[in-house]
């Protein structure tokens with residue numbers, strides 16, 4: 020049963036518990052498993068990948084089966100309906116249009132004394148996209164990963180996704196990949212996929228950046244390989260926080276909570292409302308919708324452990340508590356969402372008004388659905404074109420410009436006790452004289 024608590028109760032502690040669910044003591048044993056997988060793949064390459072694919076995905080593969088073949092890619096098109104293909108194409112167009120807005124551009128500035136300063140953006144050489152596949156077939160996640168990588172101009176894009184029954188990858192996932200120009204696909208999931216992409220194996224290439232969401236194992240693995248490779252963010256088990264007033268429809272609010280809870284038993288679904296009647300009605304609606312929910316067991320677990328309704332005193336109080344939680348998704352199901360928006364500081368994506376269910380953003384509105392979770396929205400943002408770009412600073416000084424700053428550099432270098440730094444400038448001044 021979804022719990023209702025009042026703002027007077029220890030709401031902050033309860034929110035903290037839910038927020039910390041992916042990094043509290045209870046996940047330590049999972050982290051130990053992930054560390055073991057990372058070490059084994061680093062040392063033994065494909066052999067370890069195949070071992071853990073058998074252990075965690077129940078699929079016995081040979082090394083030569085890791086890469087999806089051209090004939091499998093071709094065959095996938097025969098297995099998806101025209102309607103689904105058109106939906107993938109519509110979503111692709113909208114996601115691409117959004118990600119093409121304000122792509123960072125290289126720039127140079129020509130200053131006094133022929134000083135040139137600038138920033139030069141270049142894509143990473145290789146990107147590894149993780150597309151989850153344990154409990155659902157994440158067709159939309161292929162698009163959310165690959166389109167920004169393409170827009171950034173990444174020359175080599177590879178994808179990893181877990182094998183399903185009979186080693187197969189969902190055909191819609193394969194079609195989505197081809198629609199956005201990704202052909203190099205490996206059937207590997209979980210921590211072993213992240214390890215393979217981070218360290219490289221005989222079959223799977225080492226990449227420079229790994230992006231994409233995943234369950235607790237994938238997220239812990241991404242955290243642990245950060246530094247060896249870049250990552251987008253810690254985009255772990257899904258979350259929704261809904262702020263609703265008396266105008267919200269309780270059946271809609273309940274469905275939106277279940278829409279995130281159904282992703283994972285570790286997903287979180289929270290409602291803040293000023294209306295006691297809405298709180299009760301949402302609680303009842305969640306129970307009713309769970310009765311014949313096809314993913315009832317996992318969804319119920321998420322609701323029981325990480326579901327919560329909080330009766331708040333005001334929308335201002337709701338916004339403040341929401342900032343403490345920093346949700347992945349925030350829905351403002353209130354009469355005037357634009358009046359609440361200025362009070363929101365931390366959220367991965369914000370959905371405004373009664374007619375904007377979070378699922379619009381999951382699939383095709385355009386903004387990226389790969390978003391930071393478990394409080395990471397306090398410092399991180401959605402996957403974007405920038406995730407695949409880095410910039411080099413550009414600096415050019417003329418002799419005149421160098422002469423003018425020589426004294427200042429000498430003073431700073433001497434203060435730091437670094438004489439060769441000072442000399443590297445002074446010697447150039449002497450050469451000129």
Ligand SMILES: NC(=O)c1ccc[n+]([C@@H]2O[C@H](COP(=O)([O-])OP(=O)(O)OC[C@H]3O[C@@H](n4cnc5c(N)ncnc54)[C@H](O)[C@@H]3O)[C@@H](O)[C@H]2O)c1
Nearest residue numbers: 151152153154181208209232233234256257282283389390
């Ligand atoms: N934050 C985001 O942007 C975002 C977006 C989409 C999905 N998600 C999340 O992605 C996740 C998808 O999870 P999923 O499970 O469906 O797919 P997944 O691909 O992330 O995980 C499946 C893999 O987990 C590994 N695994 C399963 N049980 C294991 C165990 N006991 N020990 C070690 N490894 C194990 C297996 O190797 C399997 O391949 C959900 O948590 C969902 O909420 C997040």
Ligand SMILES: N[C@H](CO)Cc1c[nH]c[nH+]1
Nearest residue numbers: 157159160257258381388
């Ligand atoms: N809600 C997920 C992000 O937490 C994204 C997604 C993909 N498909 C359905 N939903």
Ligand SMILES: [Zn+2]
Nearest residue numbers: 257278279381
């Ligand atoms: Zn979703």
